[in-house]
Amino acid sequence: MKKPVAILLMGPTASGKTAVALELARRFPVELVSVDSAQVFRDMNVGTAKPDAVTLSEFPHHLIDVITPEETYSAERFRLDALRAMTEITARGRVPLLVGGTMLYFKALLEGLAELPEADTATRAAIDRQAAEQGWPNVHSELAQVDPETAARLHPTDAQRIQRALEVFRLTGRPLSTLIAENRSETPPFDFVSIGLAPSERSILHERIARRFDAMLQAGLEAEVETLRTKYRLDAGRPSMRCVGYRQVWEVIEGLAPRGEMRVRGIFATRQLAKRQLTWLNNTLRPEVFDCLAPELASRVIRRVAPVFNAVE
Structure with a gap:
Protein backbone atom coordinates (compact mmCIF):
# COMPACT_ATOMS: atom_id res chain seq x y z
CA MET A 1 0.00 0.00 0.00
CA LYS A 2 1.09 3.54 -0.70
CA LYS A 3 2.40 5.39 2.35
CA PRO A 4 0.66 8.61 3.44
CA VAL A 5 2.64 11.81 2.93
CA ALA A 6 4.04 13.99 5.71
CA ILE A 7 5.90 17.27 5.23
CA LEU A 8 8.76 18.30 7.49
CA LEU A 9 9.61 22.00 7.62
CA MET A 10 12.74 22.59 9.69
CA GLY A 11 15.17 25.42 10.25
CA PRO A 12 16.98 27.54 12.82
CA THR A 13 15.32 30.12 14.99
CA ALA A 14 14.25 33.29 13.15
CA SER A 15 14.36 31.57 9.75
CA GLY A 16 10.69 32.23 9.03
CA LYS A 17 9.32 28.71 9.53
CA THR A 18 6.01 29.80 11.03
CA ALA A 19 5.23 32.27 8.25
CA VAL A 20 5.89 29.64 5.60
CA ALA A 21 3.87 27.03 7.48
CA LEU A 22 0.86 29.32 7.73
CA GLU A 23 1.00 30.05 4.00
CA LEU A 24 1.02 26.32 3.32
CA ALA A 25 -1.92 25.88 5.71
CA ARG A 26 -3.89 28.55 3.84
CA ARG A 27 -3.44 26.76 0.53
CA PHE A 28 -3.35 23.05 1.25
CA PRO A 29 -5.27 20.52 3.42
CA VAL A 30 -2.63 20.25 6.15
CA GLU A 31 -2.66 20.13 9.93
CA LEU A 32 0.26 21.64 11.81
CA VAL A 33 2.35 19.69 14.29
CA SER A 34 4.85 21.66 16.37
CA VAL A 35 8.39 20.29 16.61
CA ASP A 36 9.60 22.59 19.36
CA SER A 37 10.92 21.50 22.75
CA ALA A 38 10.05 24.88 24.30
CA GLN A 39 6.54 25.38 22.93
CA VAL A 40 5.39 22.20 24.67
CA PHE A 41 5.33 24.19 27.93
CA ARG A 42 2.13 25.93 28.94
CA ASP A 43 2.31 29.62 29.93
CA MET A 44 5.64 30.04 28.16
CA ASN A 45 4.51 32.18 25.25
CA VAL A 46 6.70 35.22 24.78
CA GLY A 47 10.12 33.59 25.00
CA THR A 48 9.17 30.61 22.84
CA ALA A 49 7.72 32.77 20.03
CA LYS A 50 4.58 30.68 20.33
CA PRO A 51 1.86 31.58 17.81
CA ASP A 52 -0.69 33.92 19.38
CA ALA A 53 -4.23 32.90 20.32
CA VAL A 54 -5.76 34.30 17.12
CA THR A 55 -3.32 32.31 14.96
CA LEU A 56 -3.84 29.13 16.98
CA SER A 57 -7.58 29.56 16.68
CA GLU A 58 -7.38 29.79 12.89
CA PHE A 59 -4.55 27.28 12.52
CA PRO A 60 -4.54 24.83 15.45
CA HIS A 61 -1.18 23.25 16.23
CA HIS A 62 -0.69 19.80 17.68
CA LEU A 63 1.91 19.42 20.50
CA ILE A 64 1.77 23.00 21.79
CA ASP A 65 0.96 23.54 25.50
CA VAL A 66 1.36 19.86 26.32
CA ILE A 67 2.86 20.07 29.83
CA THR A 68 3.55 22.54 32.64
CA PRO A 69 6.98 24.14 33.09
CA GLU A 70 7.47 21.87 36.11
CA GLU A 71 7.42 18.76 33.90
CA THR A 72 9.86 17.16 31.49
CA TYR A 73 9.30 16.26 27.85
CA SER A 74 11.57 13.88 25.96
CA ALA A 75 12.40 13.06 22.36
CA GLU A 76 10.88 9.63 22.94
CA ARG A 77 7.60 11.11 24.11
CA PHE A 78 7.62 13.53 21.19
CA ARG A 79 7.99 10.65 18.75
CA LEU A 80 5.04 8.81 20.24
CA ASP A 81 2.87 11.93 20.40
CA ALA A 82 3.81 13.04 16.88
CA LEU A 83 3.14 9.65 15.30
CA ARG A 84 -0.22 9.47 17.07
CA ALA A 85 -1.16 12.94 15.79
CA MET A 86 0.07 12.13 12.28
CA THR A 87 -2.01 8.96 12.16
CA GLU A 88 -5.11 10.87 13.24
CA ILE A 89 -4.45 13.62 10.68
CA THR A 90 -4.11 11.20 7.78
CA ALA A 91 -7.26 9.39 8.91
CA ARG A 92 -9.07 12.69 8.38
CA GLY A 93 -7.76 12.82 4.81
CA ARG A 94 -5.29 15.61 5.55
CA VAL A 95 -1.49 15.89 5.43
CA PRO A 96 0.66 16.33 8.57
CA LEU A 97 2.95 19.38 8.36
CA LEU A 98 5.58 19.18 11.08
CA VAL A 99 7.20 22.55 11.76
CA GLY A 100 9.97 23.50 14.15
CA GLY A 101 13.60 23.80 15.07
CA THR A 102 14.20 21.01 17.57
CA MET A 103 16.36 18.88 15.33
CA LEU A 104 16.73 16.02 17.80
CA TYR A 105 12.96 15.57 17.63
CA PHE A 106 13.05 15.38 13.84
CA LYS A 107 15.85 12.82 14.03
CA ALA A 108 13.96 10.79 16.62
CA LEU A 109 10.87 10.79 14.43
CA LEU A 110 12.76 9.69 11.32
CA GLU A 111 15.14 7.14 12.84
CA GLY A 112 13.78 6.05 16.18
CA LEU A 113 15.69 6.17 19.45
CA ALA A 114 18.43 4.11 20.99
CA GLU A 115 17.75 2.03 24.08
CA LEU A 116 19.24 4.26 26.75
CA PRO A 117 19.25 3.97 30.55
CA GLU A 118 16.70 5.95 32.50
CA ALA A 119 17.81 9.04 34.38
CA ASP A 120 19.67 8.25 37.60
CA ASN A 183 20.19 1.66 17.15
CA ARG A 184 18.34 -0.01 14.33
CA SER A 185 16.42 2.42 12.18
CA GLU A 186 12.69 2.52 12.88
CA THR A 187 11.32 4.37 9.88
CA PRO A 188 7.70 5.46 10.41
CA PRO A 189 5.08 4.45 7.81
CA PHE A 190 5.08 7.82 6.05
CA ASP A 191 6.49 9.19 2.83
CA PHE A 192 8.41 12.22 4.11
CA VAL A 193 9.08 15.42 2.19
CA SER A 194 11.84 17.20 4.14
CA ILE A 195 12.34 20.93 3.61
CA GLY A 196 14.96 22.98 5.40
CA LEU A 197 15.24 26.74 5.70
CA ALA A 198 18.79 28.08 6.02
CA PRO A 199 20.34 31.52 5.50
CA SER A 200 22.64 32.29 2.59
CA GLU A 201 24.23 34.94 4.85
CA ARG A 202 24.60 34.07 8.52
CA SER A 203 25.03 37.73 9.50
CA ILE A 204 21.51 38.58 8.32
CA LEU A 205 20.08 35.74 10.40
CA HIS A 206 21.98 37.18 13.37
CA GLU A 207 20.30 40.54 12.76
CA ARG A 208 16.92 38.84 12.72
CA ILE A 209 17.74 37.07 15.97
CA ALA A 210 18.66 40.36 17.65
CA ARG A 211 15.44 42.04 16.49
CA ARG A 212 13.41 39.07 17.62
CA PHE A 213 14.96 38.99 21.08
CA ASP A 214 14.42 42.73 21.44
CA ALA A 215 10.77 42.19 20.53
CA MET A 216 10.49 39.50 23.20
CA LEU A 217 11.91 41.84 25.82
CA GLN A 218 9.49 44.56 24.78
CA ALA A 219 6.61 42.07 24.86
CA GLY A 220 7.35 41.27 28.50
CA LEU A 221 9.70 38.29 28.62
CA GLU A 222 11.02 39.24 32.05
CA ALA A 223 7.50 39.64 33.42
CA GLU A 224 6.60 36.25 31.96
CA VAL A 225 9.50 34.61 33.81
CA GLU A 226 8.48 36.34 37.06
CA THR A 227 4.93 35.04 36.63
CA LEU A 228 6.18 31.52 35.99
CA ARG A 229 8.30 31.65 39.14
CA THR A 230 5.23 32.61 41.14
CA LYS A 231 2.82 30.11 39.58
CA TYR A 232 5.07 27.04 39.48
CA ARG A 233 7.76 25.36 41.54
CA LEU A 234 10.75 26.08 39.36
CA ASP A 235 14.52 26.21 39.64
CA ALA A 236 17.37 26.86 37.23
CA GLY A 237 17.76 23.14 36.57
CA ARG A 238 14.29 22.62 35.13
CA PRO A 239 14.33 21.97 31.37
CA SER A 240 11.80 24.77 30.92
CA MET A 241 14.11 27.30 32.55
CA ARG A 242 17.10 26.05 30.59
CA CYS A 243 15.43 27.21 27.38
CA VAL A 244 17.26 29.98 25.56
CA GLY A 245 16.06 33.37 26.76
CA TYR A 246 14.49 32.04 29.92
CA ARG A 247 17.85 31.00 31.33
CA GLN A 248 19.35 34.43 30.73
CA VAL A 249 16.40 36.23 32.32
CA TRP A 250 16.40 33.80 35.26
CA GLU A 251 20.08 34.51 35.93
CA VAL A 252 19.41 38.25 36.05
CA ILE A 253 16.43 37.84 38.38
CA GLU A 254 18.54 35.64 40.67
CA GLY A 255 21.36 38.20 40.68
CA LEU A 256 23.73 35.82 38.90
CA ALA A 257 24.25 38.18 35.95
CA PRO A 258 24.10 41.97 35.55
CA ARG A 259 20.79 43.31 34.24
CA GLY A 260 22.68 45.32 31.65
CA GLU A 261 23.97 42.08 30.10
CA MET A 262 20.60 40.34 29.77
CA ARG A 263 20.00 41.42 26.16
CA VAL A 264 23.55 40.64 25.01
CA ARG A 265 23.60 37.27 26.73
CA GLY A 266 20.17 36.36 25.36
CA ILE A 267 21.10 37.26 21.80
CA PHE A 268 24.41 35.41 22.04
CA ALA A 269 22.72 32.28 23.39
CA THR A 270 20.14 32.40 20.59
CA ARG A 271 22.88 32.72 17.98
CA GLN A 272 24.59 29.67 19.45
CA LEU A 273 21.31 27.79 19.31
CA ALA A 274 20.90 28.71 15.64
CA LYS A 275 24.45 27.53 14.94
CA ARG A 276 23.70 24.13 16.49
CA GLN A 277 20.43 23.89 14.59
CA LEU A 278 22.19 24.56 11.29
CA THR A 279 24.82 21.94 12.10
CA TRP A 280 22.08 19.37 12.66
CA LEU A 281 20.34 20.49 9.48
CA ASN A 282 23.43 20.24 7.29
CA ASN A 283 25.23 17.26 8.79
CA THR A 284 22.49 14.97 10.07
CA LEU A 285 19.02 15.65 8.67
CA ARG A 286 20.02 16.90 5.19
CA PRO A 287 16.66 18.15 3.88
CA GLU A 288 16.09 19.94 0.60
CA VAL A 289 17.29 23.42 1.56
CA PHE A 290 15.73 26.76 0.65
CA ASP A 291 17.38 30.11 1.36
CA CYS A 292 15.29 31.59 4.17
CA LEU A 293 16.44 35.08 3.13
CA ALA A 294 15.25 34.74 -0.46
CA PRO A 295 12.39 36.91 -1.73
CA GLU A 296 9.09 35.06 -2.01
CA LEU A 297 10.35 32.18 0.13
CA ALA A 298 6.83 30.96 0.85
CA SER A 299 5.97 30.91 -2.86
CA ARG A 300 9.04 28.80 -3.61
CA VAL A 301 8.14 26.27 -0.93
CA ILE A 302 4.53 26.22 -2.12
CA ARG A 303 5.66 25.37 -5.64
CA ARG A 304 7.85 22.58 -4.25
CA VAL A 305 5.10 20.88 -2.25
CA ALA A 306 2.17 21.45 -4.63
CA PRO A 307 2.86 18.19 -6.54
CA VAL A 308 2.55 16.32 -3.23
CA PHE A 309 -1.08 17.37 -2.90
CA ASN A 310 -1.81 16.68 -6.55
CA ALA A 311 -0.60 13.14 -5.96
CA VAL A 312 -2.66 12.84 -2.78
CA GLU A 313 -5.80 13.92 -4.63
Whole structure:
Protein backbone atom coordinates (compact mmCIF):
# COMPACT_ATOMS: atom_id res chain seq x y z
CA MET A 1 0.00 0.00 0.00
CA LYS A 2 1.09 3.54 -0.70
CA LYS A 3 2.40 5.39 2.35
CA PRO A 4 0.66 8.61 3.44
CA VAL A 5 2.64 11.81 2.93
CA ALA A 6 4.04 13.99 5.71
CA ILE A 7 5.90 17.27 5.23
CA LEU A 8 8.76 18.30 7.49
CA LEU A 9 9.61 22.00 7.62
CA MET A 10 12.74 22.59 9.69
CA GLY A 11 15.17 25.42 10.25
CA PRO A 12 16.98 27.54 12.82
CA THR A 13 15.32 30.12 14.99
CA ALA A 14 14.25 33.29 13.15
CA SER A 15 14.36 31.57 9.75
CA GLY A 16 10.69 32.23 9.03
CA LYS A 17 9.32 28.71 9.53
CA THR A 18 6.01 29.80 11.03
CA ALA A 19 5.23 32.27 8.25
CA VAL A 20 5.89 29.64 5.60
CA ALA A 21 3.87 27.03 7.48
CA LEU A 22 0.86 29.32 7.73
CA GLU A 23 1.00 30.05 4.00
CA LEU A 24 1.02 26.32 3.32
CA ALA A 25 -1.92 25.88 5.71
CA ARG A 26 -3.89 28.55 3.84
CA ARG A 27 -3.44 26.76 0.53
CA PHE A 28 -3.35 23.05 1.25
CA PRO A 29 -5.27 20.52 3.42
CA VAL A 30 -2.63 20.25 6.15
CA GLU A 31 -2.66 20.13 9.93
CA LEU A 32 0.26 21.64 11.81
CA VAL A 33 2.35 19.69 14.29
CA SER A 34 4.85 21.66 16.37
CA VAL A 35 8.39 20.29 16.61
CA ASP A 36 9.60 22.59 19.36
CA SER A 37 10.92 21.50 22.75
CA ALA A 38 10.05 24.88 24.30
CA GLN A 39 6.54 25.38 22.93
CA VAL A 40 5.39 22.20 24.67
CA PHE A 41 5.33 24.19 27.93
CA ARG A 42 2.13 25.93 28.94
CA ASP A 43 2.31 29.62 29.93
CA MET A 44 5.64 30.04 28.16
CA ASN A 45 4.51 32.18 25.25
CA VAL A 46 6.70 35.22 24.78
CA GLY A 47 10.12 33.59 25.00
CA THR A 48 9.17 30.61 22.84
CA ALA A 49 7.72 32.77 20.03
CA LYS A 50 4.58 30.68 20.33
CA PRO A 51 1.86 31.58 17.81
CA ASP A 52 -0.69 33.92 19.38
CA ALA A 53 -4.23 32.90 20.32
CA VAL A 54 -5.76 34.30 17.12
CA THR A 55 -3.32 32.31 14.96
CA LEU A 56 -3.84 29.13 16.98
CA SER A 57 -7.58 29.56 16.68
CA GLU A 58 -7.38 29.79 12.89
CA PHE A 59 -4.55 27.28 12.52
CA PRO A 60 -4.54 24.83 15.45
CA HIS A 61 -1.18 23.25 16.23
CA HIS A 62 -0.69 19.80 17.68
CA LEU A 63 1.91 19.42 20.50
CA ILE A 64 1.77 23.00 21.79
CA ASP A 65 0.96 23.54 25.50
CA VAL A 66 1.36 19.86 26.32
CA ILE A 67 2.86 20.07 29.83
CA THR A 68 3.55 22.54 32.64
CA PRO A 69 6.98 24.14 33.09
CA GLU A 70 7.47 21.87 36.11
CA GLU A 71 7.42 18.76 33.90
CA THR A 72 9.86 17.16 31.49
CA TYR A 73 9.30 16.26 27.85
CA SER A 74 11.57 13.88 25.96
CA ALA A 75 12.40 13.06 22.36
CA GLU A 76 10.88 9.63 22.94
CA ARG A 77 7.60 11.11 24.11
CA PHE A 78 7.62 13.53 21.19
CA ARG A 79 7.99 10.65 18.75
CA LEU A 80 5.04 8.81 20.24
CA ASP A 81 2.87 11.93 20.40
CA ALA A 82 3.81 13.04 16.88
CA LEU A 83 3.14 9.65 15.30
CA ARG A 84 -0.22 9.47 17.07
CA ALA A 85 -1.16 12.94 15.79
CA MET A 86 0.07 12.13 12.28
CA THR A 87 -2.01 8.96 12.16
CA GLU A 88 -5.11 10.87 13.24
CA ILE A 89 -4.45 13.62 10.68
CA THR A 90 -4.11 11.20 7.78
CA ALA A 91 -7.26 9.39 8.91
CA ARG A 92 -9.07 12.69 8.38
CA GLY A 93 -7.76 12.82 4.81
CA ARG A 94 -5.29 15.61 5.55
CA VAL A 95 -1.49 15.89 5.43
CA PRO A 96 0.66 16.33 8.57
CA LEU A 97 2.95 19.38 8.36
CA LEU A 98 5.58 19.18 11.08
CA VAL A 99 7.20 22.55 11.76
CA GLY A 100 9.97 23.50 14.15
CA GLY A 101 13.60 23.80 15.07
CA THR A 102 14.20 21.01 17.57
CA MET A 103 16.36 18.88 15.33
CA LEU A 104 16.73 16.02 17.80
CA TYR A 105 12.96 15.57 17.63
CA PHE A 106 13.05 15.38 13.84
CA LYS A 107 15.85 12.82 14.03
CA ALA A 108 13.96 10.79 16.62
CA LEU A 109 10.87 10.79 14.43
CA LEU A 110 12.76 9.69 11.32
CA GLU A 111 15.14 7.14 12.84
CA GLY A 112 13.78 6.05 16.18
CA LEU A 113 15.69 6.17 19.45
CA ALA A 114 18.43 4.11 20.99
CA GLU A 115 17.75 2.03 24.08
CA LEU A 116 19.24 4.26 26.75
CA PRO A 117 19.25 3.97 30.55
CA GLU A 118 16.70 5.95 32.50
CA ALA A 119 17.81 9.04 34.38
CA ASP A 120 19.67 8.25 37.60
CA THR A 121 19.26 10.84 40.35
CA ALA A 122 22.51 10.03 42.15
CA THR A 123 24.59 10.14 38.97
CA ARG A 124 23.06 13.43 37.88
CA ALA A 125 23.62 14.94 41.31
CA ALA A 126 27.29 13.93 41.16
CA ILE A 127 27.70 15.54 37.75
CA ASP A 128 25.95 18.69 38.96
CA ARG A 129 28.32 18.90 41.94
CA GLN A 130 31.28 18.45 39.64
CA ALA A 131 29.98 21.23 37.38
CA ALA A 132 29.43 23.53 40.35
CA GLU A 133 33.03 23.02 41.44
CA GLN A 134 34.79 22.93 38.06
CA GLY A 135 32.40 24.57 35.59
CA TRP A 136 30.56 22.95 32.67
CA PRO A 137 33.45 23.50 30.20
CA ASN A 138 35.61 21.20 32.35
CA VAL A 139 32.86 18.60 32.50
CA HIS A 140 32.59 18.93 28.72
CA SER A 141 36.34 18.21 28.50
CA GLU A 142 35.84 15.00 30.45
CA LEU A 143 33.05 14.01 28.08
CA ALA A 144 35.38 14.68 25.13
CA GLN A 145 37.79 12.07 26.51
CA VAL A 146 35.18 9.29 26.75
CA ASP A 147 32.79 10.30 23.95
CA PRO A 148 34.52 12.70 21.53
CA GLU A 149 31.78 12.39 18.89
CA THR A 150 29.03 13.60 21.23
CA ALA A 151 31.23 16.26 22.79
CA ALA A 152 32.09 17.66 19.36
CA ARG A 153 28.45 18.55 18.67
CA LEU A 154 27.76 20.06 22.09
CA HIS A 155 28.61 23.56 23.25
CA PRO A 156 30.83 23.48 26.38
CA THR A 157 28.05 25.15 28.41
CA ASP A 158 25.17 22.98 27.13
CA ALA A 159 24.61 21.64 30.64
CA GLN A 160 21.54 19.51 30.01
CA ARG A 161 22.99 17.51 27.10
CA ILE A 162 26.50 17.25 28.58
CA GLN A 163 24.99 15.90 31.78
CA ARG A 164 22.92 13.30 29.94
CA ALA A 165 25.80 12.12 27.74
CA LEU A 166 28.15 11.74 30.70
CA GLU A 167 25.40 10.10 32.75
CA VAL A 168 24.87 7.49 30.01
CA PHE A 169 28.60 6.73 29.91
CA ARG A 170 28.87 6.40 33.68
CA LEU A 171 25.83 4.11 33.84
CA THR A 172 26.71 1.89 30.87
CA GLY A 173 30.44 2.29 30.38
CA ARG A 174 29.75 3.02 26.70
CA PRO A 175 29.61 6.32 24.78
CA LEU A 176 26.20 7.76 23.95
CA SER A 177 27.29 8.12 20.31
CA THR A 178 28.01 4.37 20.10
CA LEU A 179 24.66 3.41 21.58
CA ILE A 180 22.85 5.71 19.15
CA ALA A 181 24.82 4.36 16.17
CA GLU A 182 23.85 0.80 17.10
CA ASN A 183 20.19 1.66 17.15
CA ARG A 184 18.34 -0.01 14.33
CA SER A 185 16.42 2.42 12.18
CA GLU A 186 12.69 2.52 12.88
CA THR A 187 11.32 4.37 9.88
CA PRO A 188 7.70 5.46 10.41
CA PRO A 189 5.08 4.45 7.81
CA PHE A 190 5.08 7.82 6.05
CA ASP A 191 6.49 9.19 2.83
CA PHE A 192 8.41 12.22 4.11
CA VAL A 193 9.08 15.42 2.19
CA SER A 194 11.84 17.20 4.14
CA ILE A 195 12.34 20.93 3.61
CA GLY A 196 14.96 22.98 5.40
CA LEU A 197 15.24 26.74 5.70
CA ALA A 198 18.79 28.08 6.02
CA PRO A 199 20.34 31.52 5.50
CA SER A 200 22.64 32.29 2.59
CA GLU A 201 24.23 34.94 4.85
CA ARG A 202 24.60 34.07 8.52
CA SER A 203 25.03 37.73 9.50
CA ILE A 204 21.51 38.58 8.32
CA LEU A 205 20.08 35.74 10.40
CA HIS A 206 21.98 37.18 13.37
CA GLU A 207 20.30 40.54 12.76
CA ARG A 208 16.92 38.84 12.72
CA ILE A 209 17.74 37.07 15.97
CA ALA A 210 18.66 40.36 17.65
CA ARG A 211 15.44 42.04 16.49
CA ARG A 212 13.41 39.07 17.62
CA PHE A 213 14.96 38.99 21.08
CA ASP A 214 14.42 42.73 21.44
CA ALA A 215 10.77 42.19 20.53
CA MET A 216 10.49 39.50 23.20
CA LEU A 217 11.91 41.84 25.82
CA GLN A 218 9.49 44.56 24.78
CA ALA A 219 6.61 42.07 24.86
CA GLY A 220 7.35 41.27 28.50
CA LEU A 221 9.70 38.29 28.62
CA GLU A 222 11.02 39.24 32.05
CA ALA A 223 7.50 39.64 33.42
CA GLU A 224 6.60 36.25 31.96
CA VAL A 225 9.50 34.61 33.81
CA GLU A 226 8.48 36.34 37.06
CA THR A 227 4.93 35.04 36.63
CA LEU A 228 6.18 31.52 35.99
CA ARG A 229 8.30 31.65 39.14
CA THR A 230 5.23 32.61 41.14
CA LYS A 231 2.82 30.11 39.58
CA TYR A 232 5.07 27.04 39.48
CA ARG A 233 7.76 25.36 41.54
CA LEU A 234 10.75 26.08 39.36
CA ASP A 235 14.52 26.21 39.64
CA ALA A 236 17.37 26.86 37.23
CA GLY A 237 17.76 23.14 36.57
CA ARG A 238 14.29 22.62 35.13
CA PRO A 239 14.33 21.97 31.37
CA SER A 240 11.80 24.77 30.92
CA MET A 241 14.11 27.30 32.55
CA ARG A 242 17.10 26.05 30.59
CA CYS A 243 15.43 27.21 27.38
CA VAL A 244 17.26 29.98 25.56
CA GLY A 245 16.06 33.37 26.76
CA TYR A 246 14.49 32.04 29.92
CA ARG A 247 17.85 31.00 31.33
CA GLN A 248 19.35 34.43 30.73
CA VAL A 249 16.40 36.23 32.32
CA TRP A 250 16.40 33.80 35.26
CA GLU A 251 20.08 34.51 35.93
CA VAL A 252 19.41 38.25 36.05
CA ILE A 253 16.43 37.84 38.38
CA GLU A 254 18.54 35.64 40.67
CA GLY A 255 21.36 38.20 40.68
CA LEU A 256 23.73 35.82 38.90
CA ALA A 257 24.25 38.18 35.95
CA PRO A 258 24.10 41.97 35.55
CA ARG A 259 20.79 43.31 34.24
CA GLY A 260 22.68 45.32 31.65
CA GLU A 261 23.97 42.08 30.10
CA MET A 262 20.60 40.34 29.77
CA ARG A 263 20.00 41.42 26.16
CA VAL A 264 23.55 40.64 25.01
CA ARG A 265 23.60 37.27 26.73
CA GLY A 266 20.17 36.36 25.36
CA ILE A 267 21.10 37.26 21.80
CA PHE A 268 24.41 35.41 22.04
CA ALA A 269 22.72 32.28 23.39
CA THR A 270 20.14 32.40 20.59
CA ARG A 271 22.88 32.72 17.98
CA GLN A 272 24.59 29.67 19.45
CA LEU A 273 21.31 27.79 19.31
CA ALA A 274 20.90 28.71 15.64
CA LYS A 275 24.45 27.53 14.94
CA ARG A 276 23.70 24.13 16.49
CA GLN A 277 20.43 23.89 14.59
CA LEU A 278 22.19 24.56 11.29
CA THR A 279 24.82 21.94 12.10
CA TRP A 280 22.08 19.37 12.66
CA LEU A 281 20.34 20.49 9.48
CA ASN A 282 23.43 20.24 7.29
CA ASN A 283 25.23 17.26 8.79
CA THR A 284 22.49 14.97 10.07
CA LEU A 285 19.02 15.65 8.67
CA ARG A 286 20.02 16.90 5.19
CA PRO A 287 16.66 18.15 3.88
CA GLU A 288 16.09 19.94 0.60
CA VAL A 289 17.29 23.42 1.56
CA PHE A 290 15.73 26.76 0.65
CA ASP A 291 17.38 30.11 1.36
CA CYS A 292 15.29 31.59 4.17
CA LEU A 293 16.44 35.08 3.13
CA ALA A 294 15.25 34.74 -0.46
CA PRO A 295 12.39 36.91 -1.73
CA GLU A 296 9.09 35.06 -2.01
CA LEU A 297 10.35 32.18 0.13
CA ALA A 298 6.83 30.96 0.85
CA SER A 299 5.97 30.91 -2.86
CA ARG A 300 9.04 28.80 -3.61
CA VAL A 301 8.14 26.27 -0.93
CA ILE A 302 4.53 26.22 -2.12
CA ARG A 303 5.66 25.37 -5.64
CA ARG A 304 7.85 22.58 -4.25
CA VAL A 305 5.10 20.88 -2.25
CA ALA A 306 2.17 21.45 -4.63
CA PRO A 307 2.86 18.19 -6.54
CA VAL A 308 2.55 16.32 -3.23
CA PHE A 309 -1.08 17.37 -2.90
CA ASN A 310 -1.81 16.68 -6.55
CA ALA A 311 -0.60 13.14 -5.96
CA VAL A 312 -2.66 12.84 -2.78
CA GLU A 313 -5.80 13.92 -4.63
